[in-house]
Amino acid sequence: MRSYNRTAMFAVVLIAVVTTTAAKRAEAQSDPYAGIDVSEASLVGELSGFSEGFAKVNGIRLHYVEGGEGTPVVLLPGWPQTWWAYHKIMPALAERYHVIAVDIRGMGASDKPEGGYDKKNMAVDVFELMESLGYEKAHIVGHDIGSQVTYAFAANYPDATLSATFLDVPGLDDAVLGLKLLPEPGGMSEKATPENFFLWWFAFNQVKDLPEDLIAGRAHLYEDWFFNYLMVDQSDMSERDRAVYAHAYNSRDAIRAGNGWYQAFPQDIVDARDYSDLEMPTLGLGGFGYYWIANFLETHAESYQIEQLEGVGHYVMEEAPDAVTGYLLEFLEDAETN
Template identity: 40%
Template structure:
């Protein structure tokens, strides 16, 4: 129980704490191929963010500042304070907020495959130019997306995930069953879309955060068939020390499409002095 709600998490390994934050429509499970390698060097903590997986799905609190507070309280309850932090997709947005709000508590930050509301994400909302990103507007329509998807979770997620993948079967049928099962829980679809509907509040918070650059080292990671170098370029104005990595033969779902490459990148980055 943290910040007024129940968060589900998994924990593995020993060493410096490393927190992994997932994206939409997933859960901690997206990291399962990466965790064993990382757990040989770190205490890996992979939570389900509010609204996802087996965590609670409250009516509000989906701005990334509140979600970052959830994760920070979990870290403290587990007995840690200074952490390494990595976030993918929506988890990238939460990770940036965490690092900006609690800079003394984040040693190193890795961000994967997303933009930031208020700091450039809006450029990708032009569906004429980026037709594969049509879902931003769809998810933002209150009540519409959940009504149309309810009862068809696996059908929708299969299309959505495979459309953004380099290897359309890296996210397996079992994975899709798991994600669809969690998304079919009462309130889960609505809760997951509330993360997108909080973007206007996130934009204001991010613009405030951007007034002070992050001091910790930052690694921006993109798939070569998705955002590529853009993630690192996005972070360059926001941090003093930014490096970029592009994962080969990967679309958007880097932790599941190329877990070995990603584990090696993260291990190398988070073990630097």
């Protein structure tokens, strides 16, 4: 009887250990960044001289972070990030300019309405934000989806655009209709390169409802794949950075809103057919997206500078902040003096 009790007790303890271990593993998978403070207050507090604000524009509320004095430089981030994507370059820019990093419509702490994600309408958001802050003109800088909004802004508000900068992604035009449906023979590579990257998510993000079912609560799994595929050196994006972005896209509303930017692509392409060539000073900085930007600027810009960032992937502000800052500061100064 005593031996039986010991065996039973051992079985109970073993079951408890296994159950606890499984629970911990499940918890880690569902929230690997538990305990990391990603609140807006903590993020803004890390940038000396910066503060956050909200503005009611074009029927929604936009969140932005601003700092520095001088001519305004509006920073527009892309998917799957937030204004925090610019945090490595904002302090240096703020030494000469008034920096305004924006959570575009559907992003971060900004509103996530059901519609309005065509880039022409999102340019209205940015224009009205500038007006609310008392500015008639600004330098506009965009990365990824933010680059597409930059193009729409510059094309629709040329008098308000002192310069336009495209970071690793250009504006949208008919060239997007020719993107590959399948990868190269032999299958998809583990890492993108400037010569070969397969944008399968452009199609996946067109689907309604299913991405929310698959990704909600597991955004880190989805995003970590992209950071691995589109970055050269994974250490350039910290665990804290990844936690910020996973948190920002972990809900159904956030996934729906972010995918709304992609679902508006067909309308964006139609709108772009009526845009005139960009006449303001224009800069393109590309890692993986260098050739895409170069082809776009050759077609749509009258006066442009294009630079390739060697050994850099898609997330150029994180991967090469010093190079991006250097090129950008030199370009902005030239744009204002020439």
